[in-house]
Amino acid sequence: MGRQKFLDDYGLSRSKKYFIELPDGTLVDSKPIISVALGKKLGTEPVRGFVGGAGQAKPKLEKLGFKVIALSESSVPPLSISRRLAGPDLPRVGETYNNRSQVKLAYGGDINAGIIRFPGDDIVNVFSDATGPYADEPPSLVKSFGYRGAGLVGPQRVESVGNARLERARLEGAAVRYWYRPKGEPLSFVSWVVVIGRSWTNGPDIKGVDRPEIEWELRTVHSRSPESWPEDLFEAVDSATEASGDVPSGPEATAHSTYEQLLARVEALTPSASGREVVRVNLARSQAARRAVLLRSEGSCENTRCTGMPADRNRKGQPILDVDHVQDLALGGSDHPSNMVAICPNCHASKTRGDSVRWRREFAKVARTAHLSAVASARSQDEGR
Numbered sequence: 001m002g003r004q005k006f007l008d009d010y011g012l013s014r015s016k017k018y019f020i021e022l023p024d025g026t027l028v029d030s031k032p033i034i035s036v037a038l039g040k041k042l043g044t045e046p047v048r049g050f051v052g053g054a055g056q057a058k059p060k061l062e063k064l065g066f067k068v069i070a071l072s073e074s075s076v077p078p079l080s081i082s083r084r085l086a087g088p089d090l091p092r093v094g095e096t097y098n099n100r101s102q103v104k105l106a107y108g109g110d111i112n113a114g115i116i117r118f119p120g121d122d123i124v125n126v127f128s129d130a131t132g133p134y135a136d137e138p139p140s141l142v143k144s145f146g147y148r149g150a151g152l153v154g155p156q157r158v159e160s161v162g163n164a165r166l167e168r169a170r171l172e173g174a175a176v177r178y179w180y181r182p183k184g185e186p187l188s189f190v191s192w193v194v195v196i197g198r199s200w201t202n203g204p205d206i207k208g209v210d211r212p213e214i215e216w217e218l219r220t221v222h223s224r225s226p227e228s229w230p231e232d233l234f235e236a237v238d239s240a241t242e243a244s245g246d247v248p249s250g251p252e253a254t255a256h257s258t259y260e261q262l263l264a265r266v267e268a269l270t271p272s273a274s275g276r277e278v279v280r281v282n283l284a285r286s287q288a289a290r291r292a293v294l295l296r297s298e299g300s301c302e303n304t305r306c307t308g309m310p311a312d313r314n315r316k317g318q319p320i321l322d323v324d325h326v327q328d329l330a331l332g333g334s335d336h337p338s339n340m341v342a343i344c345p346n347c348h349a350s351k352t353r354g355d356s357v358r359w360r361r362e363f364a365k366v367a368r369t370a371h372l373s374a375v376a377s378a379r380s381q382d383e384g385r
């Protein structure tokens with residue numbers, strides 16, 4: 001009969017903390033249910049006035065086989081957010097909730113998993129939190145961006161529930177809802193995204209242990225309808241699918257890979273100029289190139305005129321550095337460490353918002369020099385052995 005009608009029919013008020021979770025993820029008020037049940041057993045009106053919560057109602061309901069969950073006071077939504085059915089039109093882009101529990105009360109689903117579907121809805125949702133266990137970076141609205149795979153501990157696997165959902169969306173070319181929560185702000189359904197592809201990288205799990213991790217490459221789109229998607233997005237999806245490197249054992253996914261190993265990987269995955277096939281997006285190659293550049297930087301901004309890096313650290317405890325293509329990939333720049341620099345967010349902002357022509361010239365020199373000296377030092381170490 002639905003949550004509201006049940007409460008209205010019996011003249012009961014909503015639960016403040018304890019809810020029964022039904023198998024489909026729906027939440028219903030715990031104390032009203034047991035009030036009615038007791039009344040039925042005794043052949044009376046709903047039994048009122050007993051103490052609910054952890055003391056009485058919760059253990060009784062659990063004994064009867066119900067799953068009872070406790071929500072913090074702040075996450076219990078007003079009745080106006082009663083359960084709705086998610087679908088192509090709901091949630092709407094921009095819908096905002098205080099937290100995952102409120103999303104669950106509105107649509108169902110799981111409050112912990114990063115990649116979920118709502119009950120009765122086929123569309124995949126990915127959740128990203130700037131303060132979550134992964135300290136995710138904000139999404140980019142203008143180019144593709146990374147989203148770390150599901151799995152907090154141990155090697156990540158494509159077959160695990162959440163990743164398998166996203167993999168299916170990738171293979172089917174189905175749009176996915178992207179939810180993001182900036183630090184200290186509410187959670188919103190920010191945009192529809194398309195899964196361009198995935199690659200393997202290396203990262204510590206939440207226990208700090210090195211492991212292969214999946215890096216999903218996502219790109220925002222204006223709507224979930226493929227007719228509205230730009231032509232180059234389809235090309236990117238096709239070439240990422242064609243590209244090899246679908247194994248978690250490449251140097252890009254292994255701890256302690258050297259600049260030489262990463263460079264060899266980049267070059268092995270670069271199609272020869274004479275080749276017929278033009279693979280523009282090879283995510284394994286990009287990942288290897290990124291790691292090579294970060295390794296080369298030794299944790300310092302590569303801009304020789306850097307005026308100071310931010311003191312904050314990323315989730316790996318490393319200084320915050322952006323890996324930037326000097327010549328944009330989209331404008332024909334190569335996905336190779338000799339065209340890439342690791343720069344701090346301050347210098348990155350200077351390049352993006354300042355005199356970008358001058359900075360591009362400057363960083364081209366920086367990238368070439370840093371690349372050649374990394375290669376030379378690797379060579380001299382080899383000879384010294």
Ligand SMILES: [Zn+2]
Pocket residue numbers: 301302303306307308309343344345346347348
């Ligand atoms: Zn800098």
